[in-house]
Amino acid sequence: MRLLIVLPINITLQIGLLMKRTLLFLSLLLSFSFVCAAEDRDSVAYGLIQRVADNVTSDAGGVESLNANLYVREHVSVDRKNLLLNVIPTMTRFDRGENEYLAELFYEVSCIYNSLPRIKRVASLSTFARSSGEMDKVLFFMAPQIYGERLFGDELLSPLYPSNIKYYNYCVDTTFKGGNSVKLLFEARFDNIKLFTNGWVVVSTEDMLPQLFFASGWDEQCSFSVECRMGASGLERFVVRDIKLDIEYAFARNKLDIEAEARFDYTNLQPRVSGKNLERDYNLSVGDAFVGDTAEHDCCDFAVRYRKWPLSENDSLLYRKKGINSAGGALVEPAYNGGDIKNMLWLIGDKAISSHSLAWGNSDLKMSPILNPSYLSYSTSRGLAYKLSFRFRKRLTQRRAFELRPMLGYNFKQKEVYWRIAGSLDFNPLKRSALVFDVGRESSLYSSIMLDDIEETSLDTLNFSSMPFVYYRDFHVKGDYRFEVTNGLELRAGLNLYKRTMSGNAVGLEINGTELKENYRQFAPHLMVTWHPGMYYYISGGRKINMGSRAPRFALDVEQGIKGVLGSQGVYTRAELDMQYMHSISSSASLYMRLGAGGFFYTKDLYFVNYAFLKNNNLPLDKDDELSGAFQLLDAEWYNSANKYVRASFAYESPFLFLQKIIPSARIIESEALYSNILFISHLCPYFECGYGVDTPYINTGVFISFENYSYHRLGFKIAFSLFRN
Numbered sequence: 001m002r003l004l005i006v007l008p009i010n011i012t013l014q015i016g017l018l019m020k021r022t023l024l025f026l027s028l029l030l031s032f033s034f035v036c037a038a039e040d041r042d043s044v045a046y047g048l049i050q051r052v053a054d055n056v057t058s059d060a061g062g063v064e065s066l067n068a069n070l071y072v073r074e075h076v077s078v079d080r081k082n083l084l085l086n087v088i089p090t091m092t093r094f095d096r097g098e099n100e101y102l103a104e105l106f107y108e109v110s111c112i113y114n115s116l117p118r119i120k121r122v123a124s125l126s127t128f129a130r131s132s133g134e135m136d137k138v139l140f141f142m143a144p145q146i147y148g149e150r151l152f153g154d155e156l157l158s159p160l161y162p163s164n165i166k167y168y169n170y171c172v173d174t175t176f177k178g179g180n181s182v183k184l185l186f187e188a189r190f191d192n193i194k195l196f197t198n199g200w201v202v203v204s205t206e207d208m209l210p211q212l213f214f215a216s217g218w219d220e221q222c223s224f225s226v227e228c229r230m231g232a233s234g235l236e237r238f239v240v241r242d243i244k245l246d247i248e249y250a251f252a253r254n255k256l257d258i259e260a261e262a263r264f265d266y267t268n269l270q271p272r273v274s275g276k277n278l279e280r281d282y283n284l285s286v287g288d289a290f291v292g293d294t295a296e297h298d299c300c301d302f303a304v305r306y307r308k309w310p311l312s313e314n315d316s317l318l319y320r321k322k323g324i325n326s327a328g329g330a331l332v333e334p335a336y337n338g339g340d341i342k343n344m345l346w347l348i349g350d351k352a353i354s355s356h357s358l359a360w361g362n363s364d365l366k367m368s369p370i371l372n373p374s375y376l377s378y379s380t381s382r383g384l385a386y387k388l389s390f391r392f393r394k395r396l397t398q399r400r401a402f403e404l405r406p407m408l409g410y411n412f413k414q415k416e417v418y419w420r421i422a423g424s425l426d427f428n429p430l431k432r433s434a435l436v437f438d439v440g441r442e443s444s445l446y447s448s449i450m451l452d453d454i455e456e457t458s459l460d461t462l463n464f465s466s467m468p469f470v471y472y473r474d475f476h477v478k479g480d481y482r483f484e485v486t487n488g489l490e491l492r493a494g495l496n497l498y499k500r501t502m503s504g505n506a507v508g509l510e511i512n513g514t515e516l517k518e519n520y521r522q523f524a525p526h527l528m529v530t531w532h533p534g535m536y537y538y539i540s541g542g543r544k545i546n547m548g549s550r551a552p553r554f555a556l557d558v559e560q561g562i563k564g565v566l567g568s569q570g571v572y573t574r575a576e577l578d579m580q581y582m583h584s585i586s587s588s589a590s591l592y593m594r595l596g597a598g599g600f601f602y603t604k605d606l607y608f609v610n611y612a613f614l615k616n617n618n619l620p621l622d623k624d625d626e627l628s629g630a631f632q633l634l635d636a637e638w639y640n641s642a643n644k645y646v647r648a649s650f651a652y653e654s655p656f657l658f659l660q661k662i663i664p665s666a667r668i669i670e671s672e673a674l675y676s677n678i679l680f681i682s683h684l685c686p687y688f689e690c691g692y693g694v695d696t697p698y699i700n701t702g703v704f705i706s707f708e709n710y711s712y713h714r715l716g717f718k719i720a721f722s723l724f725r726n
Contacts, residue, residue: 045170045184051208052184052201053162062147063238064272065538070107070119071308072262074138075315076100080255101127102318106306107142109264112538112547117143125302127322137222137247138260144228144240146213149587152226156217157194159186160201160210163586167195167656180205191667193219193697194588194655209237220668220697222249235269263308282487282536303327379632379718382616383413399542400426407440414636418442424482429543432490433483443616444471444503445640448600448607449514454641455682469637470509470516472500474610480526488535488549492528496559497521497566500608514606522608523568528557552581557598557612563605571604578613589654599644609640614647614679631677631689633706633716642681650676659694670695675704684708693718 078099103126111117119139140153148154149161157164168186176183183202188195199215209230216225229242247258303326311319311326319326378384387409394402402425409418420440427433446469480494500520509516534551537544554577561572576598583591596613616636657672675691686709693702700720706713 045172046165048172048182048203048208049160049165049170049184049186050162052160052203052210053165055208062272063235063269065112065268065270066110066239066266067268068109068239068264068266070109070142070262070264071306072103072105072107072138072142072260073309074103074105074258074260076103076256076258078256080253098127100318102315103128104302104307105139106302107139109143110540118540119143123302123306125319125324125326127318127324138245138258141224141226141245141260142243142262144213144226144243146210146228146230146240147238151215155194156196156215157587159196159199159215160213161587164588167588173200176202178202181211190656190660191664192655192660193668193670221251222247224248231266235271236266239266239269240264265308282534283538301327377718377720379716382636383411385409385411387418399429402426414443416444428483430539431484432544432546433481436480436482436492436494438478439476441473441475443474443636445474445500445608445610446471446637447500447516447520448603448609448643449512451609451641451643451682452512470506470511471503472520472608473503474608475499475501478526480528484544487537488532490530490532492526492530494526496524496526497568498524498608498610520570520606520608521566521568522561522570523565524559524561524574526557526559528555528612530555550584552579552593554579555613559612561607569605570607571602572607573601573603574611575599575601576611576613588656589652592649592651592653594649595647597644597646603643609643611639611645614645615639631679631687631706632675632691632702632704632718633689633714634679634687638681638684638687641683644681646680648678668696668698670697673702675702687713 078101104124105121105126106123108120108122109117119142140155143153145151145154146158146160149158149163150156151158157167159165159168159170167189169189170184170186173183173185181202181204183200185198185200186196187198191197196215196217199213201210201214202212203210211230213228213230214225216223218224224245224247226246227244228240231237231239231241241264243260243262245258245260245262247260249256249258316326387407389408390404390406392404392406396402402423404421404423407418407420407422410416411418418441420438420442422438422440423436425435427435450469475498477497478494480492482490482492484490498521500522502516502518506516507518530553532546532549532551532553534549536547536549538547539545557574557576557578559574561568561570561574563569563571576596578596578598579594581593583593585591598611598613600607600609616639651673653671653673655669655671657674659666659669659672671694673693673695675689675693677689679687679689681687687706688710689704689706691702691704693700702718703715704717705715
């Protein structure tokens with residue numbers, strides 16, 4: 001018997017609606033309970049990670065300086081390779097037919113106040129033909145700054161630092177059973193090259209100090225995972241004791257795996273103390289860092305002196321296959337014996353894209369790769385440019401050294417060759433005293449007699465390419481004595497000699513009542529005062545090593561032209577004042593500011609406008625020298641077109657500015673930057689330029705727009721390759 005009950009449609013709908021509402025309420029209640037549990041769990045995790053971060057940044061406790069020996073053993077397995085693997089300068093050269101390699105390395109490490117460590121190779125034993133490439137990549141992970149803002153070569157944002165917590169999500173691993181410790185899991189909120197993908201940290205619940213740290217991530221060529229185990233007791237609890245590293249390269253149908261393990265043996269650990277006196281605030285020296293030559297020691301007794309744990313049978317077999325005694329020995333790169341044309345082309349290509357280093361005695365020479373795209377750049381105003389650099393250094397005594405920096409460049413747009421040889425001879429490194437010299441040929445100039453024509457020509461009709469300029473090739477010889485008067489205050493005094501040779505055939509041409517000559521010489525004493533207050537430094541081996549300051553840097557550069565000395569012509573006084581300041585807003589964002597003014601005063605006769613802080617620098621010595629005041633869209637002629645100038649520059653940099661938030665897949669962005677530059681010179685009052693740039697591991701690009709006297713002038717861009725960083 002069946003009972004069939006038929007309800008009205010409206011009653012059925014109401015019951016169905018009531019059931020749906022009930023189910024919805026129950027699901028919301030259940031979801032709310034899960035959310036509350038997650039929030040409670042997250043709040044616990046964030047509370048714990050904040051306590052860890054407070055310990056990380058505490059002034060009291062921790063290690064102020066350290067000295068250690070570092071032993072690294074590295075295995076490389078090449079699963080798949082093609083020709084591209086051997087044409088990348090940053091990669092180790094692999095032998096044909098060989099797919100497994102072994103290397104052992106021993107270093108001395110010195111670190112002051114959580115700065116980047118100084119790492120010196122002492123000895124090595126390897127089946128590689130040349131000990132570079134992957135070894136250098138492994139070494140990148142052998143400098144873990146667990147208590148710093150950035151880990152591993154100052155590149156990756158630490159999940160344990162307070163200002164970086166906003167970039168990661170945290171939770172407590174409830175499955176971990178560790179007694180008096182807790183395991184915190186973390187995961188990056190953005191898929192970015194500056195962040196670890198995920199990882200965990202085991203923390204002691206007694207003092208909230210990390211015991212074990214594990215993280216995985218990636219860069220432009222590989223993915224990696226690294227595990228760092230802290231010391232067990234005393235001050236060693238603040239430093240890494242053991243490291244395990246796995247790196248997997250997979251690109252362009254190449255695949256290789258690297259496994260490395262390392263151990264630190266600390267010979268000196270000095271505690272950090274709070275309330276240091278003012279004199280000690282900037283002097284970070286506690287113990288003397290390692291002293292000695294830069295040459296690698298003989299490794300004939302590597303097993304006895306350096307090896308920390310015995311070799312496996314497979315490791316010994318790898319050495320025997322290469323004819324190397326596993327107790328120690330040297331591997332000589334086999335000489336090319338001709339025959340196979342493919343081998344010859346391979347060898348030639350290998351030499352062309354490699355940086356070359358030679359060492360003998362206390363001397364070493366390094367040459368940048370001939371065909372490295374990293375030395376190519378292009379901008380709208382300057383066109384395509386290329387440069388090549390060398391570095392020679394000879395240690396004369398334990399404290400004194402001689403350094404030489406030859407450089408060569410070519411600009412395809414201006415069709416000019418530039419060259420420069422800069423050098424220094426130290427003789428009182430404790431006071432940073434040295435003889436500094438600079439010889440070279442830079443951009444072509446035009447003389448001051450053209451300034452009147454420029455002043456009389458309106459901006460609307462001013463066209464440098466159509467004006468009858470007579471250019472002079474600029475050759476200079478500069479010699480200065482440099483010394484530090486007191487901490488952060490540096491003085492450079494010396495002599496500058498210039499020879500300007502006419503480019504073209506305009507000898508005897510009269511311009512504005514002045515007859516042009518083929519050559520002009522100018523002799524000018526030079527004085528430069530640089531003040532960088534609050535300079536941090538330490539003493540190592542009788543040398544004072546400056547580590548930077550949080551304060552602005554001020555510089556005054558004065559040059560006085562004198563007539564009659566060594567046939568010189570032209571009397572003038574050039575004076576420039578410059579201020580630079582880099583403010584770290586957070587571990588990932590910074591603000592750069594630069595203000596400056598300068599001019600030529602008390603001028604007589606003919607002179608050449610050539611500024612020190614406002615110029616188109618073709619061959620910069622370093623990053624500071626590269627920031628010489630060049631505007632991206634300003635034509636080169638403007639730098640020499642005014643006898644006075646005022647300028648200001650601002651730049652804001654962060655890897656999480658726009659693209660990472662708008663395009664989550666834009667994961668290879670190392671930094672984004674906003675630029676703003678303004679310049680006041682004759683005819684341009686002002687010249688304004690702003691732009692946006694993106695830096696990636698492969699290429700650096702920027703888009704800029706400029707305005708002349710508040711009117712639109714030009715839209716342009718610059719591009720620089722950074723494929724192979726040697």
